[in-house]
Amino acid sequence: MEDAGEGIDIHALIAMFRRRIWLVLGIAAVLFVCAFLVLQTLTPKFTASTVVMIETRREQVVDIESVLSDLSPKGGVVNTQAALIKSKSVVTRVIDKLGLEGDPEFNPMLRSEQGGVGGWLPNWLTNLSGSPKTLSPEERERVESETVFRSVLAGLETNPNSSTLSIEISFTSTDREKAARIANAVAEAYVLDQLEAKFEATRRANEWLTERLSELRTQLDEAERAVEIFRTENDLVSANTDGGTLNEQQLSELNSQLILARAERAAKQARYDRLQEIMKRGGNVDAIGEVLSSPVITGLRQQQAELARRQAELSSRYGPRHPEILKVQAEQRDLGREISQEIGRIADGMRNEVDVAATRERSLQESLEGLTKRASGDNQAFVQLRALERDATATRTLYESFLTRFRQTSEQQDLLTPDARVISEASIPTSPSEPKMNVLLAGALIAALGAGLGCAVLLELLDDTFHTTTQIEETLGVANLGVVPLVDRATAGRDQPQEFLQKKPLSSYAEAFRGLRTALALSNVDKPPKVVLFTSSLPGEGKTTAAASFALAASKAGSKVILLDCDLRRPKAVEALKLKKPEAGLVEYLAQQAALDDVLLHHESGLDVIPIVAGTANPTELLGSQHMKDLMAHLRRTYDLVVIDSAPVLPVSDTRQLAKLVDTTLFVVQWNKTPKAAAKNAIREFFTFGLPLAGVVLAQVDLSQQKKYGYGDGGYYYSSYSSYHSN
Structure with a gap:
């Protein structure tokens, strides 16, 4: 038990999967078929890709880098250019060139007018800015333009590659030819946008340089004139080329x-x-x-x-x-x-x-x-004079620099090239890119199996019954004395378990009760129990069958045994042993209306039975009476073993009275049926009132199924030792 609690029990997980395998596979199959049918209804989409390369080397006729620098291969320039491809200027250029505003695939308003599936989208978009009925033509055009832009942008993807300085431009559409056409148009629009940006930058530079040159020319004339006037006024004649007097x-x-x-x-x-x-x-x-x-x-x-x-x-x-x-x-x-x-x-x-x-x-x-x-x-x-000359020289240098720059930009304007070029145009795709059936089906299968496993785990968590002796001992804190296998129609035909025990004395069912007798005897070696009480927490858990089978097994072993039916509310012992119902029973004997010999029934196996014929209004008082105590004392002296079949513990209090008169009690738990909470409450009463309890009997165990609940119990090894039994 301590080893099992240290971590995840792999055997338990495998056992759980084996128990729920058909449930898992069934749920997975249903969900997978549903996913397959849904995928068949999806509209296929096609993706076309074109590749552009960033140019980092330029043909320089004159030095223009100081006016308009080229792209550097360092840093995130490729990522920046990829973002520019998805800019509004480039995408809008493509929309205008290809007339995508008139394409229902990108314009939900057209689908709305045509009664298409996407008719709800324009209403949702227009509701963001106001009621559709109050939209002006300008607002409607703005909303439509924004909607088309976002639709086209949703199908556009860029994949930058910094190592090769290239960008893959992909576009996804329901029309394969349209996808290739738009991908190529985006690449062309991007290259054209780069070229126009350079022309615009050069034009603005020339305009600014022209204005600045005019200002500098005026300043230079004024500075040189001031130098000459000052030299003349102060008679500063140069004696040499250095300008000294x-x-x-x-x-x-x-x-x-x-x-x-x-x-x-x-x-x-x-x-x-x-x-x-x-x-x-x-x-x-x-x-x-x-x-x-x-x-x-x-x-x-x-x-x-x-x-x-x-x-x-x-x-x-x-x-x-x-x-x-x-x-x-x-x-x-x-x-x-x-x-x-x-x-x-x-x-x-x-x-x-x-x-x-x-x-x-x-x-x-x-x-x-x-x-x-x-x-x-x-x-x-x-x-x-020197100060005036320095001002004039600085103005002249600045003027000459701007004049050189102006001439360079004017000459280079006709030689401008874009920063990127298309190296691979998009071709018409041959197969759809969406939905990816193989991937989606694999994902659907994994999800379906996961759902099946989830349901199995949920059912396992909700299962509040006993399946193994380990669960019994851990939950109830009481030793498990025996495991009684299930006797179904496939094994016994129409025979009841008691009849099957007599016909098949070497069966696993009969062996279970022999083992139970041995365990009971070893529970108190010095004074083996002679009066044994069989009970359970709730009705229908097999206590009567277990008591009758236990008594028959002991009788066939040569012991003098009597079975006492003390379930005054639902007596079943006579029916279980298929005996003829007498005219008087335990109630009549305790009421002194019949003698003991008159109420005794004799089974063909040598087993004696005291049945219940009539009920009583006060069963608890009757079972706790002095006559009942005298009867138990007499039976203890007369028989080797007294087996009592009593009522369930939780519904009535009869068992509490009987438990005071017996040597020990065997608590019957039905495999895969008895709730753990009910069994714990019933066992708690034994501990609370100090009643004798030998242990628990796990009854009606399907040994072929029990092995699926883990290793350790006899059912797990049933296939190995089944040859020892004659079922």
Whole structure:
């Protein structure tokens, strides 16, 4: 039970389908036939398709992309173009070209006038805007135009393909030729609409450029005139092609000369200062460039070298005081004085050069300052002139750009091509696209089977009866002690189940009661029950048949058994055993109107029976009387087994009285008939009043059908063990 509750029981689902297979197939067959008949009445529709390709490459004679750009292959351009195909401008163009307003397929008002099936549609549409009787001709025309547009749009489909930059245009109609004609017309209208859109965009661009060029030309003339007037008024004459004034050029030249003069003066001053420093220290001035380059100094140095050579020669022959040596020394002193005098003259010359350079520098500085003062006024005017010239240049550039753009658009207007072209025209379809019989029939079959399964599930959910011992134990909380198979006419012919039990002692029916006796005995091993009560929740559930069969089976087993019919309201024991009805019964005995031997009936099997002959006005009190208790005590001592057939639990309270006098009770539940709620209420009374209850007997079970309710019960394996029985 716990395993079964953990998830979906596949076996249970299969069993449910097997139980309801003919119901499912029957409902499915009826619904499928109905769907087939309905599909046969549908008007077939045909779909024709044409394919257009988006052009992303263009023939460019001039650069027009800045005015009217081509379509880009990126992004959702294909989806955008597919939406344009279904735009009102394209669809209306097709309606006007093919005269679809006069076609009843797309104009419901024409069908209404002709008494067609769709006559209700125009009334519904006109009711949206007012009463049909109050529509003006203009309103009627508007409603009719809108209706035709929506009808045509409903049959139009576009299927964009971004990878191939193509769009499939499909149209569905009841006429196959009309479908192809409209699909091709839509493609042509779309291409023409693209071309006209480009022409219109180019025309608007040319008109705007013409107006703008006229304004820019006037602005350019005014700007250039203002530049010339200002130049003339301020005497701003250009000295070169760069536009600079004469003062500016002179100022630049003087500035350059001043820089050079300063550099020259600084260089001469540095050489002069160096010479003075060496002379003050008494160093060698021969390294000074001016001294080194002086020819006088060079000659005197040569003479010094010659005298030094002569002195060396004379010194090798004469002493230091020789006249020749003294003469040479005197000449050397004279040459030294001459060299010093020459160096002094060179220093004076360098000093003069420094003074001249400084004078020239001061002169250039004064000239530069004068020009700077004169140029300051020109610079202020020149700033204004530059501003005027920039305005004029910007206006000229803008004017030339617009003029170039205008010439490009004018030249390209005659070379415009649409953004798409038809690559595959629609052909007349050979087979209808709607209704798709195979798909619809398959769907109808699936839906019919689903409806059948739904009905089966609904009936299964509404089924409130018992089918398996597992259901009994889970629902009632009581053990199931036995399963009694159904004995129908196919098995027993005209014999009653009790007669069949006697004739077929090895049958599954007889085996069921032997098993029930064994289960009852094992329910209390120490003290097996001797008095057993049979009851049920409602009448007609087979308790009397079960009690009689149980008693007969025990009697045939050699036990001394008596069957006591205690159903005072509807006695059936005598009829079930086909005994002769006596003159007195249980009521007469308890009323002390007859002896026990007078009310006993004897069955051929050895079974004794106490029947009910006459009813009573107080059955409950009678069954609870002391005489009844004495009778039960006597029967308990006399017989091995006392079987009591009592009334149902729910209708009357007789069973409660009897249950107090017995050892145990067997509660009979009829397979596929006893309601679960009734059985639960009846069992609840046993628990409430503390009455003895051994368990439940599932009676009249169709074993061949029970196996369809799942595995586990004996019926599921009946085909495997049926050879053990002789039915």
